[in-house]
Amino acid sequence: MTTVTATGEQTTGQRFTLKRILPVMGITFLIIFALLETVPFVLTVANSFKCLAAVQQVPQSFIPVPPFGVNCRTESGAALPADATTGALTFNPALEGYEEVARFNLPRWFGNTVIYALGVTLLRVLFDSLAGYSLARLKYPGNRAMFFIILGTMMIPGVVLLIPRFIILKQIGLLNTYQGVIFALAADAFGIFLMKQFFESIPNEIEEAAQVDGASRLRIFFQVVLPMATPALTALTVFSFQGTWNNFMDVLIIVGGNPQLQNLPLGLALLRGQFGETLRWHTFLAGSVITTLPLAVVFFIFQRYFVEGISYSGLKG
Amino acid sequence: MAAITATAGKSLAQRKREEALTGYAFLAPALLIFLVFLFLPIFFAIYISFTDWNGITPLNQPNAYNFIGLENYNKLLFQQGISQRDFYTALKNTVYFVLGVVPTQTILALLLAVVVNQKWLRAKGAFRTAFYFPSITSSVVISLIFMWMFTRGGIVNDSNGLIHNFLGLFGITRNTVGDWASTRVASLTLWDWISGPSVTMFTIMVLNTWTTIGTMMVIFLAALQNIPAHVYEAASVDGATGFQALRRITIPLLRPTTFFVVTLGQNDPDDCLHRLRQRVQEFGDGAGGGDGDCVVRHHLRVLAHPAPHHQRTGRYLGRSL
Numbered sequence: 210m211t212t213v214t215a216t217g218e219q220t221t222g223q224r225f226t227l228k229r230i231l232p233v234m235g236i237t238f239l240i241i242f243a244l245l246e247t248v249p250f251v252l253t254v255a256n257s258f259k260c261l262a263a264v265q266q267v268p269q270s271f272i273p274v275p276p277f278g279v280n281c282r283t284e285s286g287a288a289l290p291a292d293a294t295t296g297a298l299t300f301n302p303a304l305e306g307y308e309e310v311a312r313f314n315l316p317r318w319f320g321n322t323v324i325y326a327l328g329v330t331l332l333r334v335l336f337d338s339l340a341g342y343s344l345a346r347l348k349y350p351g352n353r354a355m356f357f358i359i360l361g362t363m364m365i366p367g368v369v370l371l372i373p374r375f376i377i378l379k380q381i382g383l384l385n386t387y388q389g390v391i392f393a394l395a396a397d398a399f400g401i402f403l404m405k406q407f408f409e410s411i412p413n414e415i416e417e418a419a420q421v422d423g424a425s426r427l428r429i430f431f432q433v434v435l436p437m438a439t440p441a442l443t444a445l446t447v448f449s450f451q452g453t454w455n456n457f458m459d460v461l462i463i464v465g466g467n468p469q470l471q472n473l474p475l476g477l478a479l480l481r482g483q484f485g486e487t488l489r490w491h492t493f494l495a496g497s498v499i500t501t502l503p504l505a506v507v508f509f510i511f512q513r514y515f516v517e518g519i520s521y522s523g524l525k526g
Numbered sequence: 527m528a529a530i531t532a533t534a535g536k537s538l539a540q541r542k543r544e545e546a547l548t549g550y551a552f553l554a555p556a557l558l559i560f561l562v563f564l565f566l567p568i569f570f571a572i573y574i575s576f577t578d579w580n581g582i583t584p585l586n587q588p589n590a591y592n593f594i595g596l597e598n599y600n601k602l603l604f605q606q607g608i609s610q611r612d613f614y615t616a617l618k619n620t621v622y623f624v625l626g627v628v629p630t631q632t633i634l635a636l637l638l639a640v641v642v643n644q645k646w647l648r649a650k651g652a653f654r655t656a657f658y659f660p661s662i663t664s665s666v667v668i669s670l671i672f673m674w675m676f677t678r679g680g681i682v683n684d685s686n687g688l689i690h691n692f693l694g695l696f697g698i699t700r701n702t703v704g705d706w707a708s709t710r711v712a713s714l715t716l717w718d719w720i721s722g723p724s725v726t727m728f729t730i731m732v733l734n735t736w737t738t739i740g741t742m743m744v745i746f747l748a749a750l751q752n753i754p755a756h757v758y759e760a761a762s763v764d765g766a767t768g769f770q771a772l773r774r775i776t777i778p779l780l781r782p783t784t785f786f787v788v789t790l791g792q793n794d795p796d797d798c799l800h801r802l803r804q805r806v807q808e809f810g811d812g813a814g815g816g817d818g819d820c821v822v823r824h825h826l827r828v829l830a831h832p833a834p835h836h837q838r839t840g841r842y843l844g845r846s847l
Contacts, residue, residue, distance in 0.1 A: 231768065235641040242638060243656040246740065250659065253671050264674070340556035347549035348542075355553060362564055373567030373574075381562075393563045396556035426548040455664035474666040490674050497667040508662050509655075515662065516654060516744055 257494035258302040263291040264490045270300040281305040306491030310480070310499065317469065318476040321387075322454055325472055328391035330449040334442060336396040341404025342430055346416070356405070363398045367458065375462050385467040390460055394453060400445050407441035408434070443514045447507075451515075454504050473500040575599070623731065628788055631735045631742060636780070638739070639746035640772065654747070657740035665737070672733050749783040750776070 255271040256264045260281035263270070279301040281289055294301045344356050374393065375384070383389035415437070419429045435442070457474040464470035471479070477496045481488070508515060575598055579591035602613045642653050660668065753776065761771045777784075 232644070232646055235644065236647070239638060239641045239647075239653060242634070242739075243653055246660055246736065247656045249671050249675065250663075252675075256674075336556040336559065339552040343549045343552035347545050347552065349546035349549040352549065355557075359556075359560070362560065365564075365568065369571065370564065370567050373571040374563055377562065377567050377570065392559065396559040398560075401556060426545075426552075430552075451662050455662075455666075457664065457666050474664045477664075477670065478666045493670050494674065497670050501663050501667050504662055504664075505659075508659070512651075512655060516658065 253494050254498055255300070257306050257491060257498045258304070259300055259491055260289055260291070260294050260303050260305055261489060261491050262288055263295045263300060264494070266291045266295060268297075270295045270298050272299045273302045274299040275301070277302050279303045306489070306495035307499075309489060309492040310495045313476065313480065313483070314468075314471075315476075315499065318471055318473045321470055322472040322474075324387060325390050325456070325460065326450050326453040328387070329394045329453040330446055332391065332395035333397060333400050333449045334445055337400035337445060338404045338435065338438065338442065339430070340396065340401045341406075342408050342434060344401065345405045345408035346413070347426075359398050359401055363402075371458065371462050378463060383463075385464050385470060387464075387470065389463045390470075393463060394456070394459060397449075400449065403445055403448075404438070404441055407438055411437055440514075440517065443511070444517060447511055447514050450507070451504060623734075626731045627734050630731075631739050632784065632788055634735070635739050635742035636746050636777075636784070638743045639750055640776065642743070642747055643750045654744065657743050659740065660737045661741045663737075668733070668737055672729070676729050746780065746783060749780050753779050 251271060252269055255269070255273070258273065260279075262281075274296070279294055281294070281303050283289060294303065340359075344352060344359075378384045378389050378393065383392065411434075415433055416429055419433050424432070455474055456472070457478060460472050460475050461478075465475070473496075477493070477500055480493060480496055484492075574591075576593060576595060577591040578594045578597070579585070583590040585591070601607065601609050603610070638657065641647065642650055647653075757775055757779075758771055761775055766774070
């Protein structure tokens with residue numbers, strides 16, 4: 210009797226420790242990775258407010274303390290040494306990086322980024338949902354084939370298209386124009402796929418009822434189907450906006466020749482060349498913060514839709 | 527009432543024809559975009575890859591190009607020379623890249639998702655946000671941040687590379703290794719040469735994993751939440767341990783998702799192309815000059831010219847096929 214109890218207790222004991230240890234290991238693992246993913250951003254924000262000399266200091270200070278807005282140069286114009294503006298973990302915020310980046314055409318870049326993001330998103334939402342609905346609901350010869358062709362385009366590596374696309378755009382006179390960027394990105398296979406999957410998941414009865422009432426397909430689509438597709442439309446909007454906001458490569462290829470049409474990522478990337486050999490890291494990091502901030506705000510407001518959207522696409526894949 | 531009669535009045539064939547027409551009309555705008563900006567460029571690229579067009583002469587001029595059949599492909603794949611060497615270097619590096627990155631990010635993302643999915647975990651949303659945030663950040667921004675951290679004299683890297691640091695574990699450093707290390711070849715010391723491209727490559731792999739892991743974790747997490755709880759309950763009743771459940775239930779049930787994530791991962795080297803480009807520039811000749819060049823170098827050249835050189839187009843297609 211005693212033996213049995215002892216063995217029983219031992220196993221529970223072992224199980225108990227394992228049950229205690231696993232969560233601790235899991236949480237440690239999670240926290241380490243969460244830190245790895247977030248620390249670079251924290252350091253980016255911190256360093257964008259530092260004087261250049263302090264930017265590459267090790268260990269990195271990241272707690273801002275007054276006085277704020279210190280001058281990075283002495284009265285004779287020489288740069289202050291790193292120690293003058295930083296403590297062990299603290300630093301006095303300076304605005305040198307932001308002042309330097311503000312000398313460039315930031316409002317223009319910002320405006321262009323907004324134009325591209327809005328234009329592309331608007332067209333994509335319209336074209337992708339129309340195409341998705343067509344593939345999901347309407348029967349016609351070649352429906353399946355079209356779907357697989359469109360899906361197949363997702364497999365084409367983007368780089369292959371860069372140069373031929375440049376030449377085509379040049380031929381039709383859309384190179385270095387707003388329309389060039391917006392039209393070239395106005396439909397995407399992923400969005401069509403997303404919309405098709407969604408339309409297939411909603412019941413057909415309501416549309417059939419509307420049809421019996423004599424409504425045209427176009428009216429059914431805009432007045433009955435689209436309002437039901439709000440979750441998918443939101444996901445699509447969020448993805449298109451984010452993708453176009455951050456788009457660097459297409460914008461570089463299509464409007465690279467006209468500085469007036471640059472967007473934020475392109476301007477930021479070309480910023481490096483503007484200072485010759487010197488790497489003004491605090492300036493670049495300030496530019497990075499300015500580029501990321503609007504999207505970060507959008508992300509935090511619409512977080513649920515970002516995550517739902519990506520989950521949605523993944524599950525159906 | 528009138529509407530019903532109208533609908534009923536149409537014959538079945540008529541209705542079918544109308545539906546087909548609507549279908550094509552709805553598909554038309556997206557298809558037009560694809561046609562002009564996707565299919566046309568692809569066919570153009572394939573066509574040009576069979577010619578000796580130099581990429582500069584306007585195409586409407588006579589003698590702008592000649593048909594040379596498979597010559598470009600031959601040069602790229604079989605003939606010894608610079609084109610061949612570059613192509614196979616790029617191929618080798620792409621393979622390394624995929625082999626290094628895809629398993630790492632898939633496994634890490636899955637493990638993270640499994641932990642985040644645990645019932646006892648608090649602040650799930652905060653973790654999800656932390657992991658997903660890099661995915662919404664512009665790749666230009668990410669490359670700048672990483673360049674800043676990993677650059678010579680940056681906060682993560684000193685002038686030593688991966689190999690240097692590894693050798694350092696055994697007490698082998700620049701000062702103990704002997705004078706040969708200071709010999710300059712092409713304006714770099716031999717010591718710098720051996721740190722070489724592997725550092726670049728490794729950094730790019732880390733960068734890539736770092737950026738995509740969040741997206742993949744969220745995908746896995748969504749799939750995990752779709753596995754019904756009673757499956758695990760049944761397993762638990764049968765005496766399965768947590769690890770057994772992971773191996774025998776979770777992983778098999780996640781197979782479609784894993785497939786999706788792996789496919790997504792393989793396409794990624796192209797997405798981060800310009801990150802790589804900037805990184806090579808950053809490391810300068812020190813890292814970008816050896817034979818271990820990553821995918822980058824060859825893209826870099828192509829990018830340097832806005833129009834395709836016939837070999838380059840060929841090379842492109844060689845890769846994409």
